[in-house]
Amino acid sequence: MSMSRRALSRGLLGGLALAAGLALVPVSAQAQFRVEISGVGATQIPVAIGRFREEARAPQPLSAIVKTDLERSGLFKSLDASAAALDETSRPNLSDWKGKGADALLAGSVTQLADGRFDVRYQVWDALKGQSLGGMSLVVPAGDLRQSAHRIADDIYQKLTGDRGVFATRISYVSKVGARHTLLVADADGEGAQAALASPQPIISPAWAPDGRQLAYVSFEGGKAVVVVQDVFSGKRRVVAGFKGTNSAPAWSPDGRQIAVTLSRDGGSQLYVIGADGEGLRRLTQSYSIDTEAAWSPDGNTVYFVSDRGGAPQIYRVPAAGGSVERVTYSGSYNVSPAISPDGKCMAYIGMADGGYRVHLMDLSTRAVKVITDTRDDESPSFAPNSKQIIYATRAQGRDVLMTTTLDGRIKARLATPQADVREPVWGPFLAPLRR
Structure with a gap:
């Protein structure tokens, strides 16, 4: 694929079948994580x-x-x-x-x-x-x-x-053991994992709804990519984007009413916005390039995305209501997978640096950029709901693992499992308070 590596292809590729939805099912202790802090x-x-x-x-x-x-x-x-x-x-x-x-x-x-x-x-x-x-x-x-x-x-x-903690929040990610792919929901430290969906074919692009009860993801039904929304507790699911061509890369709007998706229904991969109920489709970008991997600003007014319209994948933004497109990243020849911090101050993304794919952090007010990881095959950054940490996937000792990092890159925690490759993490929203 000329535009991307694995981090970008998640929005455009998939497997061959969609498994039935499952309520949360506990995963055996052997598949749980150890937290290693450095x-x-x-x-x-x-x-x-x-x-x-x-x-x-x-x-x-x-x-x-x-x-x-x-x-x-x-x-x-x-x-x-x-x-x-x-x-x-x-x-x-x-x-x-x-x-x-x-x-x-x-x-x-x-x-x-x-x-x-x-x-x-x-x-x-x-x-x-x-x-x-x-x-x-x-x-x-x-x-x-x-x-x-x-x-x-x-x-x-x-x-x-004085800031709200995120230890009681949840993450979601995809694990692969042999030919089995599982969409998992776990505590923010990776423990207590429960399966929301299991399939013999790939599951890609999980995205939390703002209510913390639903996950959107991409799988295949009848041999083509579809965007599915699933209640993680009941297992009930619905297809919200099943148009001709591919349907991929879902991203929830901050109010939970809309989902930005990448569709190829009109010949090329472009951004569209559709209601969370699958109604009211409208096209957001108009180009002859690949536009994908949408990410909303927390105020819901702007959509960031990846496009190769300049010849190589870079990050752009467009008003959520439609309008002129503005390029955001200029440093480096390859920048993908934007994630906007919930406080709206920063953008994390994957860029090439020193021959590797690493997590970058941009101050959106100054456009200053710093590299905050030292690994070489990072992907899928996602902010904690208090904007203080980032979870991402990377490679370690020949397999995929999950890491968290502070925004200055000083403290990293590896959430490691000995039996599965894990990828595409996404950090969920704050949960309702526990009864006292």
Whole structure:
């Protein structure tokens, strides 16, 4: 293909059959991820984390999950407070913890109730100011204990930084084991993976709806590419773009009412916008080139996309209502897969640098660009909903893996599985608060 490598071809190629939709099905523990964190942040908040009282009797290591979440963000480093045997009712000497180098302290408990659920409680203290920052109690079934730990990490993140945490959000990605392709939904750390769809043929271009309940993706029905929207909980699905030719590269508008797609119905691959119900199709670009890989600005007014109209793949943008096209990338001869940060400040994309395909980050106000990865075969960048991290796919030790990185490139986490190639990650939106 003259225009692209694998990162771009996901919008134009596919398999041969569409499998039936599935409700979320747990994946075996052997297929789950290990989080491997590398790098050091410029400034990190030291947090002392104690082992939760009675944690050994719970099926999930809550304190360890919180610790890993915070470290993966790049903003925190942890100190072990387990020897102090604290819980949420303790009255710790915060001056002592300040003297030990801690800015904050976390302690809690987890108790199994008579009905089998677990009562999770915790408290956070500011050691510098010598005061409690509060906490909460969560009563959850065993299956939600990991989510509880992620919520606790989110609460600490927000208390200490002022920004909303994303540890309780979800990711989606495609895995391939042999000839089996699976669309998976997992926690943001890659654990707790559940299958939304399984097929003997490729599944490509997953995209989260803003409601966090639906995924659009591309598969094949009757031998041609179609865009499908699926409820990830019920498994119900519908074809929203099944026109003649190929139907590919779905991207949801911020309000969830429209989906930008690439269609070849009129002879070439061009951008169209269609209602999420499959109605109201309208053409967005008019060229004799390949226009694909749409990405909406968070205000819904602009659509970024990839085109070879200048002779090589570059990133352009066009008003969502239609109008003049503007080129965005000029550095390098190959730039694809745009992703716009939810705060609208940055664009991540894949560009060629030093002979490899790497994640680039552009400041959209200044157009300044920096390369934030040192791998050579990156693809599919996607922002966390708080705009502080990026997930992407790359190659490591001869297979496909998922990575997250902070925007400065300092802290990276590898979400590794020994049994599957994983690709095309997309970070989901914020979820509704957990009941307390």
